[in-house]
Amino acid sequence: MEADTAVCAAVAEQQQKEEMAKAQAEATLRVAEAERCVAEAQQQKRKEMVKAQATFELLQHKQKAAEAAAKAPALQKKLEGATFMPKFESPEANTNKQEGTQGAVIPKLNAKSKEFRPDLQDPSSAPLEVTLNKKYSEENCQPSLVHSPALGSNAYESQREATDHAPDDLNTVPTQPDGNSCTAPMGPPTSWRRWFLQTAEMVKPSTPSPRHESSSSSGSDEGTEYYPHIVFLQNKAKRENFCPRNLKQMHLVIDKIMMHSHLKYKGTLSMLECNIFPGLPQSYLDTEVNLFLLPFMDSETDDVLPRATPGSGPPFSLLPGYKGHPSFKSLIAKLRSQMMSMSRPQLSHTILTEKNWFHYAARIWDGVKKSSALSEYSRLLT
Numbered sequence: 001m002e003a004d005t006a007v008c009a010a011v012a013e014q015q016q017k018e019e020m021a022k023a024q025a026e027a028t029l030r031v032a033e034a035e036r037c038v039a040e041a042q043q044q045k046r047k048e049m050v051k052a053q054a055t056f057e058l059l060q061h062k063q064k065a066a067e068a069a070a071k072a073p074a075l076q077k078k079l080e081g082a083t084f085m086p087k088f089e090s091p092e093a094n095t096n097k098q099e100g101t102q103g104a105v106i107p108k109l110n111a112k113s114k115e116f117r118p119d120l121q122d123p124s125s126a127p128l129e130v131t132l133n134k135k136y137s138e139e140n141c142q143p144s145l146v147h148s149p150a151l152g153s154n155a156y157e158s159q160r161e162a163t164d165h166a167p168d169d170l171n172t173v174p175t176q177p178d179g180n181s182c183t184a185p186m187g188p189p190t191s192w193r194r195w196f197l198q199t200a201e202m203v204k205p206s207t208p209s210p211r212h213e214s215s216s217s218s219g220s221d222e223g224t225e226y227y228p229h230i231v232f233l234q235n236k237a238k239r240e241n242f243c244p245r246n247l248k249q250m251h252l253v254i255d256k257i258m259m260h261s262h263l264k265y266k267g268t269l270s271m272l273e274c275n276i277f278p279g280l281p282q283s284y285l286d287t288e289v290n291l292f293l294l295p296f297m298d299s300e301t302d303d304v305l306p307r308a309t310p311g312s313g314p315p316f317s318l319l320p321g322y323k324g325h326p327s328f329k330s331l332i333a334k335l336r337s338q339m340m341s342m343s344r345p346q347l348s349h350t351i352l353t354e355k356n357w358f359h360y361a362a363r364i365w366d367g368v369k370k371s372s373a374l375s376e377y378s379r380l381l382t
Contacts, residue, residue: 194257197230197258197261197263198261199377201227201261201262201263202373202377203371203373203374203377204227204373205364205367205368205371205373205374206225206367207225207226207364225262226345226347227262227263227264228263228264229263229264229265229268229290229342230263230264230265230290231268231269231290231291231292231339232254232265232289232290232291232292233291233292233294233335234250234291234292234293234294235294236294236295236296237293237294237295237296237325238295239295239323239324239325240324241293242276242293242295242324242325243324244277244280244284247271247277247285247291247293248284248285250291251285251287251288251289251291252287254289254291255287255289258289264290265289265290266287266288266289266290267290268290268338268342268343269290269291269292269338269339269342270288270338271291271292271293272284272285272288273338274334274338276325276326276331276334292331292335292338293325293331294328294331294332294335295323295325295328295331296328297328347360
């Protein structure tokens with residue numbers, strides 16, 4: 001009996017253990033199922049949050065797009081009103097303007113006159129005979145373009161005589177139609193001056209051949225183009241502008257701006273060859289361009305020093321003060337010498353007389369007025 005009781009107890013205990021294991025396994029499965037459901041719920045919630053956020057951002061973008069579309073007409077009118085376009089005026093239209101700017105093209109960016117329409121039908125507006133002038137007001141920095149009179153006219157001769165007798169006036173340097181020299185003083189705004197040079201080079205007509213050679217020359221010379229020498233002149237230069245480090249930086253900037261231009265902006269003028277910087281070697285400026293600096297003319301009064309009387313002071317008081325650069329007159333003489341010694345392109349195989357040269361200049365001006373590129377550019381601006 002005791003053995004049967006022990007066997008029954010063992011069987012009951014075994015059944016109890018099996019039931020407990022089965023219950024524990026079921027509990028584990030239920031926990032895993034619950035965790036899976038929770039994970040799925042969280043993932044679904046995250047998806048809904050991402051979708052809601054994307055919908056909210058889309059609504060914001062649509063709202064901003066609608067606001068931008070509503071502001072577009074006003075912005076377009078503002079941009080059209082601020083368009084910067086050149087206007088070539090005749091000398092007669094500027095007779096009552098400020099002194100020294102007769103026959104000038106003065107673009108203005110004020111509120112009264114913001115948009116300009118070019119009038120290229122006026123034969124007196126000579127875009128090829130334009131020198132950049134550093135005349136601008138302190139209020140709006142309006143640059144002015146002063147064009148030279150017609151070559152061979154009385155005004156041109158009087159201007160040339162005035163230039164010969166007044167070396168301090170660098171704004172009246174005449175330009176040559178065969179591309180000899182063109183002086184462009186440095187000064188603000190640089191971006192506008194760069195735009196002017198690039199536009200003038202873009203609409204430049206092809207160079208015609210001299211009339212006395214047009215009948216005898218073959219078609220091999222039709223592709224010959226002549227580009228002028230350009231000199232960047234910075235007047236009113238200060239003492240720090242003559243520092244070699246600043247001078248090198250100016251040369252680098254101009255070289256990067258004009259690197260894609262066909263204008264002869266380097267190799268024809270050098271401040272190092274003028275012995276202005278005796279301590280600098282020729283290899284100091286790797287990218288030397290046609291840049292020349294001129295100080296203030298008022299600095300010439302510093303050279304006039306009172307005479308020292310005996311016993312008035314040390315002998316060093318007789319020496320002029322150090323200004324950091326040579327005198328204005330010596331720099332003008334060196335600039336004039338280098339500009340006059342620039343190489344001139346050979347336009348023909350024979351020597352051009354003054355009469356033939358004048359007729360050739362008139363033909364170039366006729367080509368400018370009849371240029372298809374210039375008329376197309378005028379049409380695009382209007």
